[in-house]
Amino acid sequence: xxxxxxxxxxxxxxxxxxxxxxxxECRAVSAALAxxxxxxxxxxxVDALPLAPWEGSSHRPWPLVLGITAVVVAxxxxxxxAAGLSPLHVAESSLTSMEAMRxxxxxxxxxxxxxSLVWQIAFGVAFLIVNALLIVLLxxxxxxxDA
Amino acid sequence: xxxxxxxxxxxTIVAATLVTAMIAAPPGFGIHPPDGIAExxxxxxxxxVIAALLAVWMIVAVSLTLLSGREIRYSSVEMRASALxxxxxxxVAVTSFALTAIVFSYLIPxxxxxxxxxxxxxxxxxxxxxxxxAVFHAIGTLVAGSxxxxxxxxxxxxxxxxxxxxxxxxxxxxxxxxxxxxxxxWGFASxxxxxxxxxxxxxxxxxxxxxxxxxxx
Numbered sequence: 007x008x009x010x011x012x013x014x015x016x017x018x019x020x021x022x023x024x025x026x027x028x029x030x031e032c033r034a035v036s037a038a039l040a041x042x043x044x045x046x047x048x049x050x051x052v053d054a055l056p057l058a059p060w061e062g063s064s065h066r067p068w069p070l071v072l073g074i075t076a077v078v079v080a081x082x083x084x085x086x087x088a089a090g091l092s093p094l095h096v097a098e099s100s101l102t103s104m105e106a107m108r109x110x111x112x113x114x115x116x117x118x119x120x121x122s123l124v125w126q127i128a129f130g131v132a133f134l135i136v137n138a139l140l141i142v143l144l145x146x147x148x149x150x151x152d153a
Numbered sequence: 154x155x156x157x158x159x160x161x162x163x164x165t166i167v168a169a170t171l172v173t174a175m176i177a178a179p180p181g182f183g184i185h186p187p188d189g190i191a192e193x194x195x196x197x198x199x200x201x202v203i204a205a206l207l208a209v210w211m212i213v214a215v216s217l218t219l220l221s222g223r224e225i226r227y228s229s230v231e232m233r234a235s236a237l238x239x240x241x242x243x244x245v246a247v248t249s250f251a252l253t254a255i256v257f258s259y260l261i262p263x264x265x266x267x268x269x270x271x272x273x274x275x276x277x278x279x280x281x282x283x284x285x286x287a288v289f290h291a292i293g294t295l296v297a298g299s300x301x302x303x304x305x306x307x308x309x310x311x312x313x314x315x316x317x318x319x320x321x322x323x324x325x326x327x328x329x330x331x332x333x334x335x336x337x338x339w340g341f342a343s344x345x346x347x348x349x350x351x352x353x354x355x356x357x358x359x360x361x362x363x364x365x366x367x368x369x370x
Contacts (some may be wrong), residue, residue, distance in 0.1 A: 057302055086201045139245050
């Protein structure tokens with residue numbers, strides 16, 4: 007019943023279980039803790055919680071998806087037919103926009119080659135600054151709630 | 154430094170947005186009816202091409218959502234949670250892609266430029282495709298997403314990632330068909346998408362760079 011024995015019991019209750027028989031104070035503490043641990047946690051109203059993004063996300067409404075996709079494809083085919091375009095022409099037009107972008111990059115490169123050394127250094131500095139800023143922004147961890 | 158960045162970033166975004174809008178907007182804002190048969194045919198052909206590309210986007214979006222719905226959802230949530238960061242990251246990434254493409258194009262005579270340019274092009278296209286599908290999901294959720302659990306339980310069709318993506322394609326596609334406004338909105342959506350794809354590392358939410366920590370004992 008000394009303080010040392012009580013301390014030893016509190017540090018490792020299982021190894022010093024015999025101490026409870028001789029110490030009324032520790033017995034009272036142990037009984038109080040056991041009572042508290044028997045109390046059930048407050049019930050949670052699941053419906054009152056905000057809707058999580060993953061709830062119902064695996065549902066696949068095929069009639070809606072296939073219906074809308076079919077309508078969009080049908081409208082696109084009808085418009086292409088009315089305009090006298092073939093799917094090949096659509097693919098060509100999207101490739102043309104890629105070619106335009108390629109042309110823009112080629113022109114910028116040619117201008118850079120023809121530019122003075124100062125402008126070339128300025129371009130290099132701008133390249134480094136933009137990429138450094140990109141790395142700084144990429145280092146931030148995502149903030150979205152768990153989905 | 155952090156405070157300066159907080160002030161500097163919104164200013165940069167506003168300035169970049171104005172510059173992008175000035176570049177993207179056509180010289181005359183007035184919408185006028187076609188003058189002749191030739192102009193009307195050209196307009197119809199343009200609309201047909203846009204509609205055909207939207208159909209392709211629809212098929213790509215549905216396929217990608219079926220393959221990796223969870224990743225798309227992560228990115229969509231991130232975009233709605235921190236839109237400004239995604240937009241800023243998208244603007245910086247697009248600028249970086251352009252500058253890097255010029256640098257790689259500059260290196261073409263030295264034989265390393267062409268494969269690097271090809272790799273950059275593939276990466277940029279994949280980023281844009283993934284990002285736009287995430288934007289479709291975010292728009293679909295904003296427009297038609299369930300607000301309460303009761304509403305979700307009552308719905309049979311308008312629920313799930315696939316439905317949200319399809320609704321997003323329809324909404325953004327309808328806006329895309331509007332002259333002048335459509336391409337600008339689509340461009341902004343692409344910037345958002347690229348930013349979101351990179352911010353979440355394609356929905357994996359892993360860090361891009363390892364953090365080094367010095368252990369001093």
